[in-house]
């Protein structure tokens with residue numbers, strides 16, 4: 001599959017999964033836009049991309065800030081003329097037993113996982129609908145479908161991303177625009193290896209597997225897939 005001539009926005013593109021996705025889309029010949037909030041992480045990504053860095057454009061934005069998101073999307077459209085694919089990967093994890101987690105931590109979790117997804121979709125979807133085409137993909141987590149103890153606020157924030165995706169997909173029926181949600185189990189990242197030193201990482205999902213699924217969802221073959229919630233669990 002070639003992505004020559006396409007523009008993909010990847011939120012969380014400086015993250016452990018995101019950077020592999022950014023590289024994969026760039027390897028296929030596409031241009032990739034990465035909104036980032038940490039300039040050092042953006043420079044790290046550029047260095048890690050090597051020659052492919054020329055295909056990646058960074059835009060500073062805290063994605064939990066509506067004004068910043070709208071500015072970044074306007075800048076992306078001004079510079080690149082179009083966005084074809086939007087991959088909403090910004091987010092993160094925290095655990096805590098329900099009775100130990102207060103309102104402030106709930107706010108932080110929703111600001112981490114739900115708000116950036118909502119704000120970026122709101123900013124980009126009008127462009128997709130106007131063009132009559134566009135692929136958006138969000139990211140949930142297995143915990144949202146099969147929650148364990150100590151995961152209430154993380155699971156709830158990711159469940160919100162899943163149902164948000166399903167509802168928007170229904171609203172978009174017939175527009176030529178699709179929005180789907182990928183739902184990974186534990187991914188083989190440096191953070192997870194440090195947090196779970198006794199686990200067997202060969203059973204985990206590889207970031208490359210997530211990238212391959214996202215690539216498929218942006219391919220012509222996936223045109224008919226809308227509102228899907230797609231588990232990607234590795235060998236777990």
Ligand SMILES: NC(=O)c1ccc[n+]([C@@H]2O[C@H](COP(=O)([O-])OP(=O)(O)OC[C@H]3O[C@@H](n4cnc5c(N)ncnc54)[C@H](OP(=O)(O)O)[C@@H]3O)[C@@H](O)[C@H]2O)c1
Nearest residue numbers: 012014015016017038062063064089090091092141186187
């Ligand atoms: N790793 C797993 O096992 C796993 C499993 C299921 C689902 N997921 C989901 O997959 C996604 C990627 O996970 P990961 O392991 O790659 O996490 P990660 O390494 O922590 O990357 C998260 C990325 O999101 C960015 N981000 C978060 N909030 C942002 C904001 N307000 N504005 C701008 N950027 C923001 C981070 O930027 P900074 O670098 O500036 O913080 C970082 O680039 C997350 O949504 C996560 O919940 C992960």
